[in-house]
């Protein structure tokens with residue numbers, strides 16, 4: 001028989017074969033885990049039919065994929081081999097998805113555009129949105145693919161994302177739907193519903209099935225399917241996928257499936273599911289049903305199904321042997337692929353001058369320097385897109401008659417007017433949405449520049465920053481990266497800023513491998529560092545101190561366009577031989593003032609070092625200064641306990657001990673939030689007098 005139910009018989013047989021291979025991989029991994037040759041296991045059992053039926057409508061290396069860990073059959077359908085799957089399970093260096101860094105079933109395959117997967121349930125949804133919108137942007141700008149290394153885009157490509165019914169309780173799923181529907185993005189959401197999230201039944205997740213819950217999302221095509229029925233899914237998916245490829249908008253498939261195996265190797269489902277329930281579920285196994293359909297339809301005999309099953313087991317056994325024989329990762333490589341910062345020389349001071357110069361017609365404060373640099377960078381590189389809350393100027397229909405908003409601090413003013421709404425646009429009020437979309441766009445080779453309106457409100461984006469953006473290069477063993485320049489107004493000294501508009505907290509991000517963090521204190525450096533940030537292939541947090549945006553202490557001649565300041569190069573803001581102050585951000589000017597005060601009052605000459613970037617930071621500059629002064633004071637605005645000063649102090653203690661004549665001192669904010677009333681704010685944040693007193697004390701040792 002050459003055809004059955006409208007499909008070529010060889011395709012059907014091949015899909016049954018892949019389903020059996022997928023199940024055989026689960027069984028083999030479980031056995032290998034018992035032998036300690038695999039260190040974790042999570043199965044795709046019960047989800048095979050839906051994955052393979054969908055794979056027939058999807059195109060590896062053309063569409064983009066953000067799968068869930070139970071999508072083993074789907075990725076096999078997309079051409080990932082059993083050996084590749086098992087290379088990850090055994091943790092081999094040859095594992096194409098992570099080189100032994102990620103646990104099994106964390107898919108990733110660059111050539112097939114299967115994007116490296118993380119573990120937080122639901123966090124894949126918003127990057128998938130970013131990927132889809134990047135495709136729309138790139139298909140209109142093919143020169144960015146040809147000349148700038150962005151990924152190729154196709155007018156009818158789609159982005160696949162899947163998640164379990166349990167993960168649908170995560171807010172990021174809903175935040176992603178907002179944008180998928182609002183922008184009519186070509187996205188296929190697949191929710192295989194096996195009734196459980198580990199042991200939690202779906203009835204504990206939500207008041208209604210997900211296909212009912214999403215009804216308010218205008219423009220979302222919603223389907224509820226039996227995910228154990230290969231033919232039903234394959235039939236329905238034809239028109240669903242055609243709808244998406246036609247550009248009409250996103251679709252969601254809610255597919256009922258089963259979970260014949262426990263959640264993972266760490267779970268025993270007989271602890272919370274009855275014998276009868278499990279037996280009933282076994283009767284709905286999608287592979288048995290598929291095989292039965294093919295036998296009843298005369299495509300295969302029972303014996304042929306048996307032979308396919310045996311062959312699948314043998315193929316997987318051979319793949320397991322190959323995986324076990326493959327090379328182990330080298331512990332010396334653990335630090336590879338964290339970031340790949342471009343190597344550029346220290347440019348020294350710019351030719352136009354180095355100090356504050358209010359008379360210079362081209363002298364600008366920090367905020368203006370950032371704004372100008374954004375204009376300059378966007379004019380030079382069409383991959384850059386600026387987005388966030390309030391960053392646009394105004395609706396296009398009123399733009400000609402109004403001044404334009406351009407951010408709550410005016411830093412992005414005029415970008416929409418100059419470059420159009422495709423390049424500078426507002427987002428929903430959702431920080432995870434902002435950063436997650438940047439992740440997806442960065443993966444496609446764009447240079448997203450998302451803005452978080454206030455550092456105080458960055459926390460909803462923490463999963464996207466820490467678990468997605470910062471880990472993508474490392475977890476994919478260098479196969480994927482997600483460049484982005486996240487601009488974030490930060491800090492206090494605002495007189496009235498209070499808890500919710502004064503937070504610092506850069507130390508929290510300094511604890512995240514994979515990020516870079518810049519925190520300039522003057523206009524010149526802001527321009528040079530921002531230019532460098534846009535040359536980076538990895539996520540950068542660009543911290544713009546709110547108090548400094550218009551401060552005279554930050555004013556510099558605007559440096560020429562080729563003055564690019566690499567990260568990790570500190571600056572001597574005031575030379576001195578008696579005490580070294582290590583600082584950054586808003587406490588640089590306060591430290592310089594304190595140094596002047598004690599110089600005049602007591603003849604103590606303090607050297608003030610501005611780190612300018614804290615990840616990476618300039619160890620050499622600090623060590624050289626400490627060797628001369630023998631006394632080190634670290635000053636920062638962030639709260640004292642576990643502030644970044646603790647890191648600097650510990651490093652100096654460890655590496656410069658022989659040079660020191662006094663203990664390393666630290667000054668930071670009181671370990672409290674920042675208060676609203678000005679005398680309270682002053683008492684909480686480090687002041688010039690606090691720094692001066694510490695200098696006097698240190699110089700006396």
Ligand SMILES: Cc1ncc(C[n+]2csc(CCOP(=O)(O)OP(=O)(O)O)c2C)c(N)n1
Nearest residue numbers: 070119120121164165166167194196197198
């Ligand atoms: C944010 C987050 N919380 C918790 C976990 C631990 N965890 C892993 S899988 C899982 C259940 C997911 O259930 P569901 O989405 O229904 O997918 P299924 O395993 O049933 O396919 C949980 C709680 C996680 N990985 N991420």
Ligand SMILES: [Mg+2]
Nearest residue numbers: 164194196197
């Ligand atoms: Mg589930």
